[in-house]
Amino acid sequence: MWRRKHIGVKIAGYVLLLLLAIPLIVLVGVSLNPGVEQIFPPQGISLRWYYNLANRSGFIGALQLTLILAVGSTIVSTTIGLLVGIALTRFEFWGKDLILTLILSPLIVPQVVVGMAFLVTLSGLGVVSSLLSLSLLHCVITLPFTARAVVSALATSSRSLEEAAQSLGATPARAFLSVTLPIVSPGVIAAAIFAFVTSFENFTASQFLVWDRTTLPVELYNYVQTESDPPAAALSSLILLPVVLFVVVFNRFIAQHMFSGRL
Template sequence: MTRSSMPSILQITTFGVLLFMALPNLLILVISFNSAATLAFPPTGLSLKWYANVFSTPSFAVGIKQSLLLAATSCAVSMVLGVLASLAIVRFRFFGRQAANVFVMAPLFVPEIVMGIAMLLWANTVLFISNTAVLVVLHCLIVLPYVVRLVVANLQGMDPNLESAAMLLGARPHQAFLHVTLPLLGKGLLGAAVFAIVMSFHNFTATMFLVGNSPTLPVAAYQYIRTENDPTVAALSTLTMLGGILAVYLMEKWIGLERLVR
């Protein structure tokens, strides 16, 4: 008796939980096409004007540019740092290897708000550093542990004999890395890069401390929500959701979703 009724309760709970998580996004989608300038339900008509409004709102235009720049730079920097560190951790046996591994993961253990104030204070001690540069450092710190984790997992899944074979056939270590390791890692690296870009693009709490007067997109959206009351932010959300779906698709294609969380 219980055997047949158990799954249905489970099913209902699961559906409810998924709905609870998805509902905010679904509502945003609906209200972004509302023709009236309110956030109230139900929508009164169909319109695309809020989408046009996203791009004509100065703070969003600046925010999109700032966030993309920040995401691209911190992704590039942390990928280089992360790949080098991962190579050391996976391919070499050296004194302090375990400590290095823990050290690189350190930012994960610092609450984001503490990281924000810490980097703010750090910026005050360094002369002549621009706001954007500090933000790049902050975002690299946030992203690095994830990059290292993903790249280490990829490297461990790779046959080290391939590199040895290349070197046995006369390749120098850097040649073996460039012509054997890197191409084999290719997709894993692309997946890690997408993850890094997403993490950087959406960071809010720590970033908030350092934005000054050139807000990133999440900060601009936050400020807009607090002062205005029209569906422009809903249109913006829908656009970033499309970006999120693209990111999930790319990661599934390049590293497999399972790999990301296991």
Template sequence: MNSSGNGRMILNTYVVAVMVFLLLPIVIIVPLAFSSDASMAFPPSGFSLKWFEAALSRPEFLDAFYLSTRLAVVTTAISLSIGGLAAYALVRFRFRGRALCEALFLSPLIIPTVVIAIALTMILGQMGLLRNFWGLVIAHTIMTLPYAVRVLAASLSEIDRDVEEAALVLGATPARMLFHVLLPLLRPGILAASIFALIISFDEFTVTLFVAGPGYYTLPIEIFNYVEFYSDPTIAAISTLLVALSCVAIAIIERIVGIRNVFK
């Protein structure tokens, strides 16, 4: 076998190993969610749906889910609005300080999350926004904004500026060009950025742990609080429900625009 064949075999082996590593927790967690055991033991000794009933009957989990969903939706809307304007400026214009602005928008990707969490705790505390919903929105927007800027900038770079100019030359107002020309062309990028923002916001833990307070515990924080005192498969049931919701979301996206169109 030549060196090219050996390299391909090593690459394939590496990809399979990474996929197994990523999927193994799901393979273990999903059967545990249907276990009849009183504690998390693998493999389960019997089948039961009682842990789903237990998870859905606990008001703290339901309240945390509603808060996480509301927070993720608001954060995504703000991130897309700010990220879209920033991406348009970074892609369409050349100005002094452009590289610095881009680095500033993308900095949460490289700065340690705990550093951002401590800084936000100090700043939001001085602003009186610590331990409330809008403080969480600000914190989550900072964490999701880099993904919105990066994805939308990549999508904009694939759209020729001549399309926008042609619409304006043909008599379209800037607003009409935006809503009838640019945004439809950006739909896959907007959807991809929305997915990233929703997932990052919904799963954000470290920053939320510093910023959240009583009455504002998101689902990851509530799960963390639960596993401190209990070791039953209720957490496995919640995780399985979240996996199922993710699969439904992916199916809907595939139905509307297609996964390949979102990430091409």
């Protein structure tokens, strides 16, 4: 429905799209350079820097740590979110709004403040930075997202099927697990994906808790601060690849969620 008055918007829209796309295209292009310079367009097509990544123990160790952290905190945080959802939508008690507000409160605290608070607490307790403290941090950061998504999925799902199962003799737990859970599973999966991404890319709070092992965003940040050759671009492109594949495959589902403001 483009009317003539919208031509300006159309041109501006395409320019903005280009501005968003160009950095990512340049990133992939730079990673293909055969030489040591970060130049776009690349002076040739070479996978040299991708092979080179195999020898970089710093990147590989950081990737391992980040994946362990992201998978672990996603599982824990989605489970806790699901329990919160059950408590808030399947039971009657006083103060539900307050509880949800408390659970969502880490969202309004800047990441640098969360990181600082964890740092002074853990060093006060004499706890050296470890996988455990980073995991706890990532649970705090991801729980608001999972709890919110699960609560809204459970609150909007119709309860009549669950009640029908109960009236046919299923226990409340069985009715929930075998009737309601499959219905709300898209919402729960969306919550888990969101938690995974949030944990995987977290930098600002995590950098206060890394020790001689770092997470991938911290490792990449330190690398691009000091070095100016293409390995960081190669690694970034490798991380970009599954994101692009995922978005291309599930685009309709994701776009629906993003634009409905549910995430």
